[in-house]
Amino acid sequence: MTVQPYRQDYPRPQFERSEWLNLNGEWEFEFDDHQVGNLEKWNVSHDFSQRIQVPFCFQSSLSGIGDTGFHDTVWYRKAFTVPAAFVGKRIVLHFGAVDYMSWIWVNGQLVKVHEGGHTPFSVDITEHLQGNENTIVVKAQDYSQDQTLPKGKQYWEEESASIWYTRTTGIWQTVWLEPVAETYLSKVKLTPYIDSNEIKIRAFIEGRLSDNLWLKTIISFKGAPVAEEIVKVTESELMRRVGLHDFNDHGRGRWWSPEKPNLYDIQFLLLDGDQVIDHVNSYFGMRKIAIEDGKVCLNNRFYYMKLVLDQGYFPDGIMTPPTDDAIKQDVELTKAMGFNGARKHQKIEDPRYLYWCDRLGLLVWGEMANAAAYSENYVRRITSEWQEAIERDYNHPCIVAWVPLNESWGVPNILVDKFQQQHALGLYHLTKSLDDTRLVISNDGWEHIKSDICTIHDYESSREVLVERYRTVENAVQAKPANRWIHVPDYPYEGAPIHVSEYGGISFKKSDWEGWGYSAAQSDEDFIERYKSVTEPLLQSPVVQGFCYTQLTDVEQEINGLLTYDRKPKVALELIKQINEGK
Missing domain, CATH: 2.60.40.10 (Immunoglobulins)
Structure with a gap:
């Protein structure tokens, strides 16, 4: 098998020690479609038939496998040597993210079980080490067709379609060792x-x-x-x-x-x-995000957020960026088009992305990967993982808003179901109980229960309609752009700042990718005119305080990006920037 490049960048840039050992690279690998791994004790001994490049999921081409079929149980094995410099210290094993359930063995001994596909976990493995030569075995189990699983845009059907994309199963962020003192x-x-x-x-x-x-x-x-x-x-x-x-x-x-x-x-x-x-x-970073006199303020000054929807998918790595430079490039391209922020959509992003947003200057709305259906088990799952996400990313100055729910995903009957309403309200207050320094949008787009910003998803393509719709507060909050109430009737609008947090979605084919969008452009000039027609009414509106354009890049069958899937601009970046700046 051809060895692919793999991630060597430091995985936790806001809490960095000089000594660490990257365990990315080639691991032994096996599908367990017949669920025999536990019975046959693969954690102790097994002849693994495949090799995979960690941290890329087996569905991606960078993994060296590129199989997009259903394989919900997979196993990994890696032999490693503890560096001499680590001897005499406690050894902690870290996983950036494993989707969805994971069981970790070191030298045949179970040391950790973790649930949640987007958040990190660690375990002290010192007592389980055996001299210099040691082995890690990982079992990862996904539940691809369980629609109550918080997994964002990962599709429960075999082939991607509509707004749903290729699944991610198993290890998809960096694995590494770190030595620490007894205290x-x-x-x-x-x-x-x-x-x-x-x-x-x-x-x-x-x-x-x-x-x-x-x-x-x-x-x-x-x-x-x-x-x-x-x-x-x-x-x-x-x-x-x-x-x-x-x-x-x-x-x-x-x-x-x-x-x-x-x-x-x-x-x-x-x-x-x-x-x-x-x-x-x-x-x-010393910064403050707050609402003062009905206005969103950054550092005590009114601030108009110009965001772009960024789903964080890559053609060769799926949810795993191929390199650190690729992450940095996404931030640079976003800023080059005159956006001052990104709404990371349906994905708890790699910490390296947040690092570059901190360094280069880009606001981020941190969003949970949602489920599609509601159940008590779903409530347990999302509540636990959401707390871990807030814990992981609390220190990043770039994050100014938390979005636990989007478009009533996971709570499809929130308009009439009291349980689902209380769940959304509970997530709002839970988030505030963990972080009272940021804004919280409980259900982005429509059917709000309680949100610090009244966010509206509106893919209307007519300039005239948008001008009238956002001429007054009353028009905006009474409109139903997706045939959805902006607020659940028992939780009326109470004066929150208004942001159009999804709009545009103009499809424009500029690569070999086939796909769709919410409206279609036929040429560069047509695309620019369409972008103006949907953006200028929001900039000129007396009531809209911010927007989020859909979207940064094409993603699989969606071709409504400002960039192609491989990050090539569809039109000159400066032209988009001029429109965003009202020029």
Whole structure:
């Protein structure tokens, strides 16, 4: 088999240690269509017949397999050697994401079971290691045709169709090892407060707390010292607020925004006496997202969000970007077209994407991968995984909104079903209970229960209709663009800012891909005119405060992207930018 390229970039860029071992690359692999792996103890011994390139799912071409049929149970095996530099430390095994259920064995011993296809998990495997030569075995089980499974755009039929795409099963983000001390920093939560120019730091310590344990924090900006302190650690959770005492607003400021993506570097040193036993590098951005007097404000100034819908699919890797450069390119192309943000649609995105949004300056609406149908088991699944997603991405300044539900997916009867209404309301309050610093849209597009922004999905192509529809607040919230109520009748509109969070979807064939869109352009000039006709009414509306154009790229059978599936611009990027800027 030809060896394909695989991801070597650091998988957790907001909590970085210098020592780690990437386990991506070639793994042994097997389909278990007859469900015999457990009975035959494949975790102990099996002659694996295939090879796969991790972290690409077997459905993708980059995996080296490229089989899009139903294979809901798969097994992996990888032999590895613990580096000499790791000896004497605790060894933690990390998985970025495995879709959907996963069982992990090390040297034949079960060490971890995880449910949830988009979120990371880790396990300390120190006690299960056997000298230098060791083996990891992974069993991954998907439920491709279970429509109560939170899986976003993955289709439950064998062939992609309409708005549904190729499935992802098994490992699809980086696998890696990390050495840590007996006592170490397990995570930090960083909350900026620009009004008082402080950063709130919550640090969590794992392991035994000695009598002489200290946490040293060093904050700098572009290499210049900003703040430094050292505090004694007496509990497993430590909370501090550190004043930055530097510039904030008025041009010279260091606040974060898409226009000025300023980031502070922060180092955490855990000391036992005068010995450094853990050293973690991170960063944060000082920014605030809030609603003031009915207006969405970034850093206490009204901010018009110009977003693009980005589904994060790639022709050769499906949900896994082929390289870090490919992730960075998507952010750069988005900004080059005059967008200041992206709505990551039906996918909890790779942390490297959020890293580049932080670095380059792009707002992000973080959205859960939804199910298609409702059940009590679905409620358990989505609630658990959504909490893990918020936990993972809390520190990223680029994220300004959380979207647990989209277009009543998973809650198809929300208009009349009290259980589904309470579920959406519960997700809103659950999200707020975990993060009160960001905006929450409980059900993006229509049939809102409670949302900080009134978001509307509207694929109308007529300029005249859009002008009239968004001429007044009353017209906007009483319209039914998809023949859906904007608000559930028992939860009326209460003055939230209005955003048209999906519109456009103009199909334009500029590659070998065949497909569809919500309206169709025949030439470059026709496409530009159609883009103007749907965008200008929103920019000129006295009530619309933001938009999200569908979409960044073509995806499989959809050809309604501004870029082709392989990221080639359909028209000059500058032309799109001029329209987005109202020129």
